[in-house]
Amino acid sequence: MSIRFVIIGGGPGGNTAATVAARLGAEVTLIERDLVGGAAHLWDCIPSKAMIATGGFLSELDRARVMGLAADGCLDIEALRERIASIETKLQRSISGLLSSQGVRIIAGTGRLKGPGQVIAETETGVEELDADAILLSTGSRPRIPDWAPLDGERVLTTRQAYPPPEMPGHLVIIGSGVTGVEFAHMFRSLGSEISLIVSRQQVLPGKDPEVAAALEAEFLRRGVHLYKGARAAGIDLDGAELAVRCDDGRVVRGTHAVLAVGSVPNSDMLCLDAAGVTADAAGYIPVNHHLQSSVPHIYVAGDLSGKLPLSSVAAMQGRKIAEHVMGLHTSNHRHLDYDKAASAIFTEPEIADVGLAEAEAFAEGRKLRVTKVPYSSNAKALIEGDSRGFVKIISDPATGVVLGGSIVGRGAAELISVLAVAVTCNLKVVDIADALLVHPTLAESLHDAAE
Numbered sequence: 001m002s003i004r005f006v007i008i009g010g011g012p013g014g015n016t017a018a019t020v021a022a023r024l025g026a027e028v029t030l031i032e033r034d035l036v037g038g039a040a041h042l043w044d045c046i047p048s049k050a051m052i053a054t055g056g057f058l059s060e061l062d063r064a065r066v067m068g069l070a071a072d073g074c075l076d077i078e079a080l081r082e083r084i085a086s087i088e089t090k091l092q093r094s095i096s097g098l099l100s101s102q103g104v105r106i107i108a109g110t111g112r113l114k115g116p117g118q119v120i121a122e123t124e125t126g127v128e129e130l131d132a133d134a135i136l137l138s139t140g141s142r143p144r145i146p147d148w149a150p151l152d153g154e155r156v157l158t159t160r161q162a163y164p165p166p167e168m169p170g171h172l173v174i175i176g177s178g179v180t181g182v183e184f185a186h187m188f189r190s191l192g193s194e195i196s197l198i199v200s201r202q203q204v205l206p207g208k209d210p211e212v213a214a215a216l217e218a219e220f221l222r223r224g225v226h227l228y229k230g231a232r233a234a235g236i237d238l239d240g241a242e243l244a245v246r247c248d249d250g251r252v253v254r255g256t257h258a259v260l261a262v263g264s265v266p267n268s269d270m271l272c273l274d275a276a277g278v279t280a281d282a283a284g285y286i287p288v289n290h291h292l293q294s295s296v297p298h299i300y301v302a303g304d305l306s307g308k309l310p311l312s313s314v315a316a317m318q319g320r321k322i323a324e325h326v327m328g329l330h331t332s333n334h335r336h337l338d339y340d341k342a343a344s345a346i347f348t349e350p351e352i353a354d355v356g357l358a359e360a361e362a363f364a365e366g367r368k369l370r371v372t373k374v375p376y377s378s379n380a381k382a383l384i385e386g387d388s389r390g391f392v393k394i395i396s397d398p399a400t401g402v403v404l405g406g407s408i409v410g411r412g413a414a415e416l417i418s419v420l421a422v423a424v425t426c427n428l429k430v431v432d433i434a435d436a437l438l439v440h441p442t443l444a445e446s447l448h449d450a451a452e
């Protein structure tokens with residue numbers, strides 16, 4: 001008899017696990033209360049990057065003069081809304097088609113645990129009880145809403161209410177300067193809004209390489225973004241067409257709209273974890289071992305709910321690893337997920353991407369490193385494209401030459417970091433990158449130069 005695998009939540013964690021397990025022969029049921037593809041497709045990665053792409057296009061038009069062209073752009077907010085919806089529909093159809101072709105049963109409803117081997121699916125037509133040999137909880141997370149924020153979905157918004165908002169903000173105050181905050185600052189600035197960014201620490205992107213954060217801050221200042229450093233929002237007063245964000249140090253930041261980018265909370269509260277004996281931490285995340293098993297071995301956790309790296313790419317990889325473990329495919333040489341080797345990107349201008357060891361952290365630990373940095377200003381393709389801001393940095397072990405990490409700031413960073421991600425995952429040496437015969441002229445040649 002095949003293994004009965006029940007999955008609650010159809011985001012990248014859940015739908016990848018479903019596809020892989022079904023392909024390997026499991027009888028898979030996926031319960032999704034909204035649309036497969038998850039928040040990743042509906043609310044987070046896809047709509048934000050679609051809006052950034054439109055903003056990027058407007059920036060390109062701004063640069064048209066550099067290229068010897070005269071061009072003008074005017075935002076059509078309805079067309080943008082339709083474009084985002086059409087991308088989401090295409091991606092959802094593609095995932096649903098893949099799941100159906102693998103024989104995955106999709107239940108449109110809300111799932112919760114009934115016992116260690118039982119799941120309840122509540123649908124519009126009633127309640128169904130499902131017996132399971134293995135269960136995956138992949139219900140993701142939702143934006144954190146501080147109790148001082150008078151959220152109304154029109155002027156005070158979560159990130160999910162801003163794709164695009166009912167009206168384009170004249171002056172948007174963004175509360176939070178992590179990855180989401182800076183992407184929103186870039187996105188709305190490119191689309192024409194005035195931006196004030198509340199930065200709780202002394203640099204945007206806390207925890208990132210200070211040189212990388214400084215490059216982004218410099219660009220923000222050049223583009224007229226107002227940075228309020230060392231300020232924590234503590235309240236918002238609405239006053240006619242204006243609003244005022246009060247900070248705990250007494251400063252007041254005025255604008256027309258505010259967006260909250262202050263982190264997320266896990267969707268574990270409705271899962272009835274106690275019914276199955278699954279343990280969560282104080283914040284509601286579910287701790288897992290390296291096989292992504294919860295405190296109950298046949299109940300697995302993937303994605304944001306696991307409290308690991310909140311990235312769609314990580315959720316999908318966790319889903320794949322879980323499916324393989326459920327189907328008994330893990331062997332002694334099976335590679336566990338190494339979160340320290342996950343590549344990530346920030347889709348701002350300049351684009352930022354990094355992987356592996358962070359230089360500042362490693363130096364603080366007293367580790368010996370070889371760091372080579374090459375500016376884009378010496379790259380032929382960057383000069384041809386009229387945008388030579390940024391750099392490529394490779395961090396390696398001086399004794400062995402093994403690539404330990406790297407950062408890229410500038411055009412194509414999110415694509416180019418893949419080269420360093422493969423190098424870091426496969427323990428390649430800098431000489432392996434230097435020896436590769438690359439295409440000329442390309443931005444990738446800067447990786448080559450940094451590896452020499």
Ligand SMILES: Cc1cc2nc3c(=O)[nH]c(=O)nc-3n(C[C@H](O)[C@H](O)[C@H](O)COP(=O)(O)OP(=O)(O)OC[C@H]3O[C@@H](n4cnc5c(N)ncnc54)[C@H](O)[C@@H]3O)c2cc1C
Binds near residue numbers: 012034045139180
């Ligand atoms: C603004 C923003 C931009 C981002 N951009 C990127 C990016 O560019 N790249 C990247 O890698 N990551 C990005 N992320 C992170 C990424 O969106 C998440 O890490 C990813 O969505 C996590 O996937 P998941 O499978 O855990 O859950 P989700 O994608 O959140 O999916 C969970 C699913 O579970 C369903 N669900 C919840 N509870 C139940 C229930 N009880 N029963 C049934 N269904 C349920 C939900 O409806 C949802 O469909 C971004 C995040 C934000 C906030």
